Amino acid sequence: MNKKEIRKSILAVRDGIPIADRMRLDDRITKCILTRSVYKKAEIILAYASYRSEVNTKALIGQALTDGKYVFVPKVSGDEMEFWQITGMEDLQEGYRGIPEPVESISFPEWLAKQNDIGEVYAMMWMPGAVFDKERHRIGYGKGFYDRYLSRMMDLKEMFWEERRMRLHLTTAALAYSCQVLEQIPHELHDIRPDMVITEETCYR
Numbered sequence: 001m002n003k004k005e006i007r008k009s010i011l012a013v014r015d016g017i018p019i020a021d022r023m024r025l026d027d028r029i030t031k032c033i034l035t036r037s038v039y040k041k042a043e044i045i046l047a048y049a050s051y052r053s054e055v056n057t058k059a060l061i062g063q064a065l066t067d068g069k070y071v072f073v074p075k076v077s078g079d080e081m082e083f084w085q086i087t088g089m090e091d092l093q094e095g096y097r098g099i100p101e102p103v104e105s106i107s108f109p110e111w112l113a114k115q116n117d118i119g120e121v122y123a124m125m126w127m128p129g130a131v132f133d134k135e136r137h138r139i140g141y142g143k144g145f146y147d148r149y150l151s152r153m154m155d156l157k158e159m160f161w162e163e164r165r166m167r168l169h170l171t172t173a174a175l176a177y178s179c180q181v182l183e184q185i186p187h188e189l190h191d192i193r194p195d196m197v198i199t200e201e202t203c204y205r
Contacts (some may be wrong), residue, residue, distance in 0.1 A: 003139050007130045013179050014130075025177055026056040027198040033126075034063060036203075038171045043125035044070045046083050046108065046170075049092055049100035054128050055175040056201045059197055061089065072108045074145070076100040081145040083108040096116070109156060120167050127174040132197045133205055137187040138174060150192045171195050178202075 001009070018027070037202065047062045050057045064071050065088065072083035075196055076096035086092065095101025106114075115121070127146055131139040140146060142170040174194040178201045196205040 004142070006182075006185060006204070007139050007142070010131045010180055010182075011053075014177060017053065017177065017179070022053065022056070025200040029055055030059050030063075030201075032198055033060060033173070033175075034202065037171075038124055040190055042122045042171070043126040044072070044121065045099075046072050046074075046125040048124060048126055048128045049073050050128070051099045053059075053113065055177065057126060057175070058089065060126065070111070073100075073102045074149075075104065076145065079148075092116065096182060097197050100177050101102075112156075112168070121186060123168060123171065125170060125172045127172055127194055129174050130174060130180070131185055132174060132176055132181045132204075133185045134181065135184060136174070136193040136204055137185050137191060138194060139185055147192055173198055180183045
């Protein structure tokens with residue numbers, strides 16, 4: 001099957017998980033993330049606001065805010081996506097295709113630009129997706145928002161290091177149910193893989 005056919009098939013499986021089972025799986029994934037050293041070390045969380053049958057991030061975002069982390073959530077504009085800071089779930093409203101998006105406050109690049117001489121900055125990004133494999137290849141929803149954003153982020157990291165002597169350490173973690181992880185999926189050499197894929201059963205990295 002091609003990517004489009006695999007995406008459709010696996011999303012149908014994900015959509016079919018009973019709500020009670022999904023809540024149980026969400027709880028296990030949430031606990032797994034919150035106990036990881038990369039989360040504990042991160043000062044910044046770039047989170048997605050879950051939609052429909054995606055791994056639910058509401059509890060994760062709430063806990064990150066409680067833990068005093070700076071939390072940013074994506075907002076789509078045209079063909080691009082940017083992360084904007086939120087201070088509570090009330091900062092989200094229905095946006096692109098009905099997905100919860102933040103009211104524009106301060107973007108992640110703007111926030112970074114206001115930090116002065118802080119040296120090392122640690123951030124963790126939570127990514128959604130349709131299908132993954134055990135080598136962390138990812139099939140998204142077909143629009144390429146995260147691929148383009150991560151490409152831009154690589155340039156941003158270099159810019160801040162050269163101009164401000166600030167080094168941004170970004171760990172990307174895709175959140176998925178085990179039914180979304182296949183042995184192997186089609187991929188290209190230039191595809192950007194997340195650093196880890198976290199499911200209710202294990203962490204691929």
